[in-house]
Amino acid sequence: xxxxxxxxxxxxxxxxxxxxxxxxxxxxxxxxxxxxxxxxxxxxxxxxxxxxxxxxxxxxxxxxxxxxxxxxxxxxxxxxxxxxxxxxxxxxxxxxxxxxxxxxxxxxxxxxxxxxxxxxxxxxxxxxxxxxxxxxxxxxxxxxxxxxxxxxxxxxxxxxxxxxxxxxxxxxxxxxxxxxxxxxxxxxxxxxxxxxxxxxxxxxxxxxxxxxxxxxxxxxxxxxxxxxxxxxxxxxxxxxxxxxxxxxxxxxxxxxxxxxxxxxxxxxxxxxxxxxxxxxxxxxxxxxxxxxxxxxxxxxxxxxxxxxxxxxxxxxxxxxxxxxx
Amino acid sequence: xxxxxxxxxxxxxxxxxxxxxxxxxxxxxxxxxxxxxxxxxxxxxxxxxxxxxxxxxxxxxxxxxxxxxxxxxxxxx
Numbered sequence: 154x155x156x157x158x159x160x161x162x163x164x165x166x167x168x169x170x171x172x173x174x175x176x177x178x179x180x181x182x183x184x185x186x187x188x189x190x191x192x193x194x195x196x197x198x199x200x201x202x203x204x205x206x207x208x209x210x211x212x213x214x215x216x217x218x219x220x221x222x223x224x225x226x227x228x229x230x231x232x233x234x235x236x237x238x239x240x241x242x243x244x245x246x247x248x249x250x251x252x253x254x255x256x257x258x259x260x261x262x263x264x265x266x267x268x269x270x271x272x273x274x275x276x277x278x279x280x281x282x283x284x285x286x287x288x289x290x291x292x293x294x295x296x297x298x299x300x301x302x303x304x305x306x307x308x309x310x311x312x313x314x315x316x317x318x319x320x321x322x323x324x325x326x327x328x329x330x331x332x333x334x335x336x337x338x339x340x341x342x343x344x345x346x347x348x349x350x351x352x353x354x355x356x357x358x359x360x361x362x363x364x365x366x367x368x369x370x371x372x373x374x375x376x377x378x379x380x381x382x383x384x385x386x387x388x389x390x391x392x393x394x395x396x397x398x399x400x401x402x403x404x405x406x407x408x409x410x411x412x413x414x415x416x417x418x419x420x421x422x423x424x425x426x427x428x429x430x431x432x433x434x435x436x437x438x439x440x441x442x443x444x445x446x447x448x449x450x451x452x453x454x455x456x457x458x459x460x461x462x463x464x465x466x467x468x469x470x471x472x473x474x475x476x477x478x
Numbered sequence: 479x480x481x482x483x484x485x486x487x488x489x490x491x492x493x494x495x496x497x498x499x500x501x502x503x504x505x506x507x508x509x510x511x512x513x514x515x516x517x518x519x520x521x522x523x524x525x526x527x528x529x530x531x532x533x534x535x536x537x538x539x540x541x542x543x544x545x546x547x548x549x550x551x552x553x554x555x
Contacts, residue, residue: 212527212542245528245542247487247518252527320519352543446487449518 155191162186177377185372188414189365192283193357196364199279200356204349205342206238212249215239215266220256229265229309232258233301236269237294240356246443250450254321257328261309268463269301272438276360276410284417285426289478293430296474300434300466307462316455360410367414374418381423394428395471399464402435412436426478431471439463480510480554485521486530495530495544502550510554 162183166172172179215235219228246267253263273294281290314325416429444456451459482499486492496514503510515521524533528542532550539553 216527245489248521248529249527251518251522252525255522324522348543351546355544 155187155194158190158194159187161190181372181375181377184375185368188283188368188372192280192364192368192414193361195283196276196279196357196360197353199282200275200353201349203238203240203275203278204352205345207240208345208349210235210238212239212252216252216256216258219253219258219262228259228262229302229305230298232262232265232305233269233298236266236301237273237298239266239270241270241274247446247449250447251321251324254317255324255328259309260314260317261305261307263305264308264459265301265305268304268438269298271443272301272434273297276356277413277437280364280410280413284413285420289426292474292478296470297434300463300470304463304466307466308459311458313455313458316452316458318450318452321450363411364414367411371414371418374415375421378418378422380421394425395431395475396468398428398432399435399467399471402432403439403460403464404441405436425475427471427474427476430474431467434467434470435464438467480508481513481535482510483513483515483533484530485515485524485526485533487518487521488516489529491544492530495532498545498547499532499550502547502554505547506551506554508554 165186166179166183167174170182172182174180219232219235222228224231250263250267253266254260278290278294281293285293314322317325412433416433420426420429439460444460447456447459482503484492484496484499486495492514496512499512503512521529521531524531524538526538526541530544531541532539532545534553540549545553
């Protein structure tokens with residue numbers, strides 16, 4: 154599907170600029186051009202598709218659905234799946250949290266949504282397909298959804314409501330499975346497309362600089378780090394590698410766009426995929442700025458438990474990946 | 479005189495929205511006051527779950543995205 158991009162990259166590097174195909178610089182540049190074009194195309198496709206899905210399942214509808222239906226345990230999975238199609242902005246996490254609480258949605262279900270939403274998002278999926286291929290992407294998405302589901306179930310078992318901020322408890326006491334009237338927008342797809350498309354451009358504008366820088370760094374590393382370089386330090390047998398990767402990643406704040414291209418090179422140079430994915434999930438799924446925002450609605454203790462459980466699940470999935478792949 | 483409120487907890491998108499609203503008000507020539515609401519309790523009174531949101535005369539007209547100037551001008555008229 155992307156052969157023509159490779160031809161174009163070859164033509165630019167070897168014919169137009171006339172670099173020696175044997176040189177490191179030529180390889181690095183070729184890799185950079187090929188990866189950038191391919192990934193940008195994939196991002197446009199995935200973000201656009203998710204935009205369409207999201208346009209028909211806006212967050213209010215998701216909330217009403219979860220609030221209205223008794224799903225006998227499936228609500229965690231549903232919340233997690235909804236998290237995939239909802240674009241996540243950490244600044245929206247607080248209003249979203251309160252909205253869910255007010256709608257009478259159990260805390261654990263809300264957590265399921267909050268975990269999966271940043272972890273599996275349109276940008277991460279687009280990058281994953283471009284960098285690791287379809288199969289790894291499917292495994293990543295499925296494990297992200299399961300991770301959100303399972304963490305949510307564990308968190309609900311711990312009965313954490315008492316650790317919410319006092320004013321949120323008040324909201325909780327008045328919670329009702331109400332159906333906020335929400336103006337269902339009866340628009341045709343053609344009417345929706347301009348709005349969806351402008352959203353696509355908006356998201357792209359935000360991530361493209363990171364993607365380009367990430368790919369540039371990746372391209373340089375690709376040309377200069379010898380193959381198998383990391384294998385001696387971080388083999389699959391090294392049991393500490395996964396937890397260290399995950400713990401290192403949690404305080405780091407970056408979106409998937411900057412980290413993934415670099416992770417891909419690390420994997421190509423010998424870091425096991427599971428270890429790399431644990432790192433990536435830690436960076437994308439949990440961040441300190443998000444914790445600061447959540448402080449408005451929950452106590453530090455609850456944030457600690459929340460992050461702790463999710464980190465634990467990330468570490469477990471890292472090990473699983475290393476065993477399966 | 480229209481009362482416009484921009485609801486948002488202070489993220490870049492909310493700041494951008496306020497800028498768009500200001501531009502739109504200037505462009506349309508409609509008389510309006512613009513207020514930025516950053517307090518989360520205040521925001522929750524409007525029952526929005528995704529910010530930024532724009533409220534004109536106590537009616538939520540936009541939520542969860544940054545509108546275009548053109549769009550806001552149309553809403554104002």
